[in-house]
Amino acid sequence: MKIEIDKHIIIDTEICHGKPTFKGTRIMIWQVLEMLEAGVSVKEIIEAFPSITPKAIKAALHYAVTITRGTNNVVINVGA
Numbered sequence: 001m002k003i004e005i006d007k008h009i010i011i012d013t014e015i016c017h018g019k020p021t022f023k024g025t026r027i028m029i030w031q032v033l034e035m036l037e038a039g040v041s042v043k044e045i046i047e048a049f050p051s052i053t054p055k056a057i058k059a060a061l062h063y064a065v066t067i068t069r070g071t072n073n074v075v076i077n078v079g080a
Helices: 029-037 042-048 054-069
Strands: 002-004 009-012
Touching (some): 009 054, 029 054
C-alpha cells in the first residue's frame, strides 16, 4: 500500500518497512530530521543526499510538526 503524504513524502509498505521516505528514494524522513537535530546544515544534507531538495527537507519539517502537533493537516492520497 502506498500513501502519498505530499509531493515529497511517501509511505509505501514495500519501501523501508513502511517508514515515511522522500518520494523516489529510500531516504527515510527520520534520517534527515536527525541530521538537522545534530546541527547538519541543509546544504550538507543535500551534499550527502543529492536526490532530495531544500523544498523536500522543508516538507519533512512540516510533516514532523503536523504529526507532533496532533493536527490532521497533512493531505494524504492513498494508493498513489
